Amino acid sequence: MPRTLDPAAHAIRRDAFVGAAERLIRSKGYEQLSIQEILDELGASKGAFYHYFDSKAALLEAVVDRMADDALETVAPLVGDPQAPALAKLQGVFGGIARFKSERLELVLALLEVWLSDDNAIVREKLRRIVVRRMGPVLAVILRQGAAEGMALVSSPEDTARVLASFIAGASEAAVELYVERQAGTVSFAVVERTLGAYAAAFERILGLPPGSRVFLSGETLHPWYD
Template identity: 30%
Template sequence: MIEREGRDVRGDILGSARRLFLQDGYDRVSVDRVIQDAGASKGSFYHYFQSKADLADELVREMLAPVYRQIGEIAESNLDGLSKLNQAFRIAYQWKSDNAKMLKFIVRSFWSDSNLLVRHKMKSWSMKKDKALLAGMLGQGMEEGTFAIEDPEDVAELIVHLGTGIGESMAALFVSIDDSPDKIELMERKVKLFERTLDCILGVPKGTVKTFDMESLKVILAEGVI
């Protein structure tokens, strides 16, 4: 296949993959179909991506890039450490609310044993970025006397692991439970438990850290993510 000179082949492949994955599901879309839809050659595909799993990983990273860019801007702002932390959580859950269909694709595509490796790769990448951003906010809050912690790096790592565990627990609910009032109640309990745990770890009063807005969760549910 002859490709037009100067075109963004990588971007075209990612665009086709995003549309097809959302339309038909990750497991039902082959590399050949993505290539054909993008008007690219097989050689071009494997120049940019090692496999379909690698393509999906890059697609998710690009989708999350605006979130990390916004949080990075918050981290560099003149806000105090606690405000930065709560703003970062707000940006994250707002993205989930605004991108409910994409969240559905991520959860339902990769929370299965057959896609364990690609999920692990995505998780490792996001945890590394989360820890770096979080450590800076915690360090600032410690210096300001707001957070009663000793080592921001260690505490950031602990919080990231806790958050990842909560996220995976909620993802399991996303794909395994039918719509019901009990689902929202169960998720709300998990969120509140996580927030209380963070308050204790950081040595701040109960209700200080806000990680998720339950109204946003209801919006996500209404979009059929769960």
Template identity: 45%
Template sequence: MVRTVNEAAHTQRRNAILDAAEHAVITKGYEQMAIADILNDLQISSGAFYHYFDSKPALLLALVERMGDEIEQVVLPIVHDPEPGALEKLQRFFAALDQWKFTHKRLILAYLPVWYGDENAIVRNKLYKARIKRLAPWLEEIIQQGSRTGVFTAPYPDQTARLIISLLEDIGYAATELLLAEKLSPEDMQRLQRILFAATDALERLLGAPSGCLQPASLEGLEQWVTTQADS
């Protein structure tokens, strides 16, 4: 019983630090955020902070991992739902991801400048491998279901799942380059939309799915991201 209480208190304190860090990232930006800001916000000692995180990059890594845990809670019920067909599951899977990102867009936009910086390449690579480990089995399960029912024709579901995640990673690089620009022209917006249309087409081809079955992001949706970035 004592151990259970201690573990709960440990988790609560760790989450409190992450909550404070997340707020600081959104309001100040990761580069401007200092560990002292978190200490002052929570009225804790530096020793208490370093008991949970040994550095600022470790704190960033934990924040992104927590985002992954939250996304998992959103998409796993979709993956394991026995009722929908594979195509509907995949559509709901991507829609849930998009909705989660849009709900947390200020946090995501605050991460982008540092996340895609060269100085965080090692951390980014670690998390890419973690995403493969976490996401690939879920996608593989949906792809296998689609292959059994004839909706998809991908002969290697496991590798197709990995390729989809790699494609999404590449889209992230391309989209971030444009979203972080000081000012986007109408041509840049059209370029961003073409990237997403091309990615959607590539996803359908990887799956051997019917053309047009996946819905790319609309120009209006992209403009909402750009507006948020300009106002932040």
């Protein structure tokens, strides 16, 4: 008789691997982390690990997915607030996610190392797709409301959301490159602000928002990373 899978127990065991990986990535980085260290952390077997993940990279994707879950959970009350206008929701979502990342600096910096490694091109593309896949539906909800409120240039919220999610992924890559250059002292904060400000202005133009709407980023979100 085949064994019946308990979905709740399965999710708990899988989440334990994700949690252990996140802790170890924070403390020592992804590249230096071995699967054996995760097994030792949990007292688990290789068979148990490969039951849930087919590789270390698959586990990393799960870590990023959980981080996305947690980030979006922090802004979910605002997104679902029937009293908040769409523009305020856009501002709040991007501001909230920026604060979320700042509060998890060690993990974010460890993930940046993965992003920057030439050996992780496939992983990098998968992480980019996670950003697009997770942000798209959230943006679509807000843009549907924006269209109802008369937000200019939002005739197809779902299509516009997909465009913006891909745009955000591209802007994130530029932000990572600027972070590295800023750490090396090869660019000034003014250059960072001007470059990412151009992305913010393009974001506003896509939606037909007034210049300076401060939807996509603000000086407050840049300073913790680039000062």
